[in-house]
Each structure stands twice: as structure tokens, then as C-alpha cells.
Amino acid sequence: xxxxxxxxxxxxxxxxxxxxxxxxxxxxxxxxxxxxxxxxxxxxxxxxxxxxxxxxxxxxxxxxxxxxxxxxxxxxxxxxxxxxxxxxxxxxxxxxxxxxxxxxxxxxxxxxxxxxxxxxxxxxxxxxxxxxxxxxxxxxxxxxxxxxxxxxxxxxxxxxxxxxxxxxxxxxxxxxxxxxxxxxxxxxxxxxxxxxxxxxxxx
Numbered sequence: 244x245x246x247x248x249x250x251x252x253x254x255x256x257x258x259x260x261x262x263x264x265x266x267x268x269x270x271x272x273x274x275x276x277x278x279x280x281x282x283x284x285x286x287x288x289x290x291x292x293x294x295x296x297x298x299x300x301x302x303x304x305x306x307x308x309x310x311x312x313x314x315x316x317x318x319x320x321x322x323x324x325x326x327x328x329x330x331x332x333x334x335x336x337x338x339x340x341x342x343x344x345x346x347x348x349x350x351x352x353x354x355x356x357x358x359x360x361x362x363x364x365x366x367x368x369x370x371x372x373x374x375x376x377x378x379x380x381x382x383x384x385x386x387x388x389x390x391x392x393x394x395x396x397x398x399x400x401x402x403x404x405x406x407x408x409x410x411x412x413x414x415x416x417x418x419x420x421x422x423x424x425x426x427x428x429x430x431x432x433x434x435x436x437x438x439x440x441x442x443x444x445x446x
Contacts, residue, residue: 264391272393279418280373285310287442288372290422293435294361301361309369316351316365329354329365363434364403364426371405372436374421394419403428416443 264272288307293300303320316329325341329351338346338354348354351365370377374395376387386399397406409423422438 269389269391269393273389274393276393276418277375279416280375283373283416283418283443285444286373288438289440289442290436290438292363292437293433294363295431295433296360296362297431299360301359303361307372314369318355320359320361327359362428362432364401367400367403368436371424371426372421372438374407374410374419376400392419395421411438413441416441 286309288305288309290305292303292305294303301320303318306317308315313332314330317326318329319326327341328339330337330339331351335347335349336351336354338348338351338358340346340358346354346358348357352363355365356362367377367380376382376395376398377400380401382398382400388396388398390396394410395405395407397404399405404427406425407421407423408425409421410419411422413420420438420441424436426434426436
């Protein structure tokens with residue numbers, strides 16, 4: 244059975260009303276969150292992304308299905324190709340365009356950039372949109388900041404700076420998830436992610 248959770252109209256975490264806690268308590272809350280979030284292996288996220296690269300801007304609708312290490316990402320935007328589909332796993336990824344042409348590469352970032360000109364850290368977004376760090380990538384402790392609830396507040400990972408602007412209460416999965424994330428690399432490349440809907444379980 245699948246569970247649909249919409250972030251529209253949902254409550255937003257207000258950390259300003261939370262009593263001060265120690266760094267040890269924050270780390271304990273973070274580890275508890277990690278355990279809960281790591282168990283969310285089957286999910287679908289529907290939302291929008293805005294990508295800015297210098298003077299270029301793309302507004303993109305996204306429908307992302309993740310099942311373990313396998314994923315299917317549908318992107319619709321004004322990049323002259325209509326709707327494109329990325330299908331991948333740890334072993335590689337293919338891109339199918341609106342003309343049913345198929346292209347292969349080792350990473351979704353490579354395929355997306357080669358065929359649309361859009362630079363987006365999709366391999367990292369899989370984890371960031373759940374409020375997690377990408378486990379395969381080492382990160383220094385001073386490059387991660389948490390709020391008092393043990394939620395990621397900001398991080399720098401592989402030259403990407405990520406700010407988690409807002410979390411939504413998703414009581415049905417007993418964990419709060421980010422629904423607004425700002426990402427940038429340098430001064431020109433920016434990605435804004437706004438989640439509209441979550442669906443948990445296999446469809």
C-alpha cells in the first residue's frame with residue numbers, strides 16, 4: 244500500500260520556540276533522524292526546481308521515484324526537449340528524450356548537462372531532499388550545521404552549498420522532511436527545490 248503525503252498547507256517547524264539544548268542532544272536527535280530517514284527506501288517526490296546559471300534560468304517540474312538504489316526521474320521544462328526521463332541505478336543511467344531517443348552515461352549529472360545544458364547535483368539530491376547527507380561522500384564536521392531538532396540546517400558537500408530553508412511535519416512517516424532547499428555552487432549556479440507532494444511505498 245502506498246501513502247500519499249502532501250506538503251501543501253502542512254505545518255512548518257519553528258525552531259525559535261524550541262528550548263535550548265546541548266550539542267550532545269542535537270547529535271542524538273540527528274542520529275535518531277538518520278535511522279528513521281534511512282528506512283525510507285521507496286518514495287516518490289513531486290515538486291518544482293528552479294535552476295539559475297549566470298543569466299540563464301530554467302523552471303522545471305520534477306516527478307522523482309526512488310526504490311532503493313534504482314530511480315526514475317521525469318523532468319519537464321523549457322529546455323526545448325519537452326519531458327525527459329532519467330532511469331538509473333548504481334551501475335549507470337539512461338536518458339530518454341521526448342523523441343524516444345535513448346542515451347547512456349555513468350552519472351545522471353553528465354547526461355542531464357550534455358543533453359539540456361542544465362547542471363544539477365542529482366546524485367546528491369536523492370539524499371538532500373530527505374534531509375540526509377550523501378553517505379558515499381566524506382564531509383568535514385565544520386561543513387555541517389544542525390538546528391536544535393537535529394535537522395540539517397546547512398552543509399557543504401563536494402563544492403555544493405546547501406541550505407534547508409523549511410521542514411514539513413509528515414506525521415504519517417513519523418519524521419519531518421525538508422520542503423524548501425536552496426543549493427548553490429559559486430556565485431552563478433543556483434538550484435531551488437520546492438516539494439509539493441510525497442508518496443511513500445511502491446507504486
